[in-house]
Amino acid sequence: MEEQALTxxxxxxxxxxxxxxxxxxxxxxxxxxxxxxxxxxYWIAAVxxxxxxLAVVLLAVLVPRRFSQNQSQLQSQSINTTVVTxxxxxxxxxxxxxxxxxxxxxxxxxxxxxxxxxxxPGKILNLSAWELQLPIAGNMSRVAIxxxxxxxxxxxxxxxxxxxGLSAVDFYTPVTGVTTSDSLNPRTELRQLNQDGSLAFWSYxxxxxxxxILTVExxxxxxxxxxxxxxVCQLFSAAVINGPEYVVRAYPNFVQLERGSNANGSVDKxxxxxxxxxxxxxxxxxxxMNGKLTAAVDIGTTVxxxxxxxxxxxxxxxxxxxxxxxxxxxCKVRIFSxxxxxxPGALAFPPx
Numbered sequence: 001m002e003e004q005a006l007t008x009x010x011x012x013x014x015x016x017x018x019x020x021x022x023x024x025x026x027x028x029x030x031x032x033x034x035x036x037x038x039x040x041x042y043w044i045a046a047v048x049x050x051x052x053x054l055a056v057v058l059l060a061v062l063v064p065r066r067f068s069q070n071q072s073q074l075q076s077q078s079i080n081t082t083v084v085t086x087x088x089x090x091x092x093x094x095x096x097x098x099x100x101x102x103x104x105x106x107x108x109x110x111x112x113x114x115x116x117x118x119x120x121p122g123k124i125l126n127l128s129a130w131e132l133q134l135p136i137a138g139n140m141s142r143v144a145i146x147x148x149x150x151x152x153x154x155x156x157x158x159x160x161x162x163x164x165g166l167s168a169v170d171f172y173t174p175v176t177g178v179t180t181s182d183s184l185n186p187r188t189e190l191r192q193l194n195q196d197g198s199l200a201f202w203s204y205x206x207x208x209x210x211x212x213i214l215t216v217e218x219x220x221x222x223x224x225x226x227x228x229x230x231x232v233c234q235l236f237s238a239a240v241i242n243g244p245e246y247v248v249r250a251y252p253n254f255v256q257l258e259r260g261s262n263a264n265g266s267v268d269k270x271x272x273x274x275x276x277x278x279x280x281x282x283x284x285x286x287x288x289m290n291g292k293l294t295a296a297v298d299i300g301t302t303v304x305x306x307x308x309x310x311x312x313x314x315x316x317x318x319x320x321x322x323x324x325x326x327x328x329x330x331c332k333v334r335i336f337s338x339x340x341x342x343x344p345g346a347l348a349f350p351p352x
Contacts, residue, residue, distance in 0.1 A: 118155075118161050118164070119161060120152065120153050120154060120155045120161070121154070121155060121159055121160065121161060121169040122151055122152030122153055122154070123152075124161060124167055124168065124169050125169055125335065125337070125338055126338070126339075127148065127151050127152060127190070128148055128152075128345075129192060129193050129194075129195070129200075129340055129343070129345070129346065130148075130151070130190040130191065130192060130193060130338075131145055131146065131147045131148070131151065131190070131191050131193055132145065132146045132147075132151055132154075132159060132188070132189070132190055132191075132318075133145055133180065133187055133188070133189050133190075133191060133318075134146070134156075134158055134159070134177075134188055135158060135173050135174060135177025135178050135179075135186035135187060135188055136158075136177065136178055137178050142178065142179070142180055142181045143178050143179070143180055147193070147197065148193075148197065157172065158171070158172050158173065158177075158188045159171060159172075159188055160172075162334050166334075166336075167336065168334045168335060168336040169334070169335050170217070170332055170333075170334050171188040171189070171318045171319035171332065171333045171334075171335065172188060172218075172319060172330055172331070172332045173186050173187055173188045173230075173319040173320070173321040173330050173331045173332075174186065174321075174329075174330040175220055175321055175323055175324055175329055175330050175331070176324070177321075177330075184324065185320065185321055185322050185323065185324065186321055187318060187319065187320040187321065188318050188319045189316055189317065189318030189319065189320050190316060190317050190318050190338070191314070191316050192210075192314040192315045192316065192340070194343075194344075195343070195344045195345045199314070200314045200315075200343075201238050201312035201313070201314055202312055202313060202314065202343075203312055203313075204288060204291050204307050204308070204309055204312070204313060205290065205291055205309075206288065206289075206342065207288070207289045207290075207342050207349045207350070208287075208288050208289075208315075208340075208341065208342040208343060208349065209285060209286060209287040209288065209340070209341035209342060209349055209350060209351045210233060210235075210285070210286040210315040210317065210338075210339070210340060210341075211283065211284070211285045211286075211337070211338070211339045211341070211351045212232070212233055212283070212284050212317050212335060212337065212338050212339075213281065213282070213283045213284075213335070213336040213337040213338075214232055214281070214282065214284070214317075214333055214334060214335045214336060215278075215279050215280060215281045215282070215333070215334045215336075216230060216232065216250045216276075216278055216279075216280075216331075216332070216333055216334075217278060217279060217332040217333065217334050218278070218329075218330060218331055218332035219250075219251070219252050219278060219331065220321060220322075220323045220329050220330065220331055221329045228251070228322050228323040229249045229250055229251040229322050229323075230249065230250055230319055230320060230321055230322060230331040230333060231247045231248065231249045231250075231320035231322060232248050232249070232250055232284065232317065232318070232319070232320075232333050233247070233248045233284055233286060233315070233316065233317040234246065234247045234248075234315065234316040234317070234320070235247075235286055235288065235293060235307070235313055235315060236313060236314055236315070236316055237308070237311045237312075237313055238311045238312045238313065238314070239311040244259060244260070244307065244308040245259070245260045246258070246259050246286075246293055246295070246305075246307065247260070247320075248272065248284055248286075248295065248297075249322065250276060251276070252276075252277075252278060253275065253276060253277070254271060254273055254274055254275065254276050255271070255272045255273035255276050255282070255297065255300065256269050256270060256271045256272055256273075257269070257270045257271075257272055257295045257303050257305075258270075259305065268305075270303045270305075271300075271301075272284075272295060272296075272297045272300040272301055272303060273297050273299055273300035273301075274300070276299075280299065281299075281336070282297050282298060282299045282300070283297065283298040283299075284296070284297050285297075285351055286315065287341075287349075287350060287351065288307065288313070289349075289350075291306060291307060291309065292304055292305065292306055292307065293305050293306075293307045315340070317335065317338055318333060318335070319331045319332060319333040339351065
């Protein structure tokens with residue numbers, strides 16, 4: 001028994017020694033394998049880093065060059081592009097009474113205009129204190145109304161520069177045009193604004209003036225004394241329906257000052273130019289001072305009248321056609337200059 005146990009112990013010792021020998025022989029191989037793997041990973045990392053560095057260098061070189069090429073192309077396109085100005089009409093409701101109505105209405109009309117060969121009316125006349133009423137329908141008002149700053153760049157068949165060589169603006173009104181809610185007659189007419197863009201209303205007791213240099217180029221076909229004609233400027237009352245209205249109305253052979261809306265419905269008339277012909281230039285001055293209106297025409301005479309104190313007033317000027325007949329005809333007034341006096345931002349009163 002003891003011999004068998006001793007033999008078994010010796011065998012176990014030999015097996016253990018063999019195992020140790022085998023293990024010791026295998027360790028160097030595993031170390032060498034790990035070293036090879038480490039070297040492979042190192043080279044992979046090195047190559048990857050090299051590719052990354054190369055990509056960064058290429059991006060740094062190529063991207064600015066491409067950007068520069070794109071900028072050059074854009075500049076070239078910009079130089080070779082024909083500029084066409086498109087103006088969108090700003091439509092506002094007629095009969096506004098405050099600045100809020102001016103600023104909050106932003107609806108547009110589809111009647112846009114393009115003009116690339118001649119200056120717009122806003123480059124010829126100072127229109128900063130005016131809005132324009134047109135004889136076409138508006139979106140939120142009966143007629144289209146254009147306000148600054150859009151008015152500075154608009155030009156269309158009703159409101160456009162005079163023929164080449166003339167520094168003036170033509171106001172054309174077809175007799176079949178759309179009318180405002182309180183009128184039977186169409187107009188292409190400027191309406192006075194305050195400096196902030198709100199509708200102007202001022203006291204008859206102040207000192208203010210409007211001066212317009214103009215010609216009447218076209219009268220409606222059916223015009224007789226006391227009927228038809230074209231109103232070229234107005235001193236208008238804020239009491240639109242029953243308030244007084246002072247106008248300069250031109251006929252084919254004379255010009256007169258008219259005051260409407262009297263208590264008995266009659267119209268006061270005083271001749272300013274006894275002999276007038278179409279195309280004849282005249283300077284009209286409306287001056288209000290201490291409750292009196294003085295209407296003067298340089299080729300005619302001067303008339304002074306007391307104005308009604310019932311309400312506040314504002315100025316208008318343009319082509320206000322006074323007939324609905326002869327559908328193929330209209331009125332055209334050519335304005336060379338329009339100036340306001342005595343208002344904030346305007347010229348000093350009195351006018352020259």
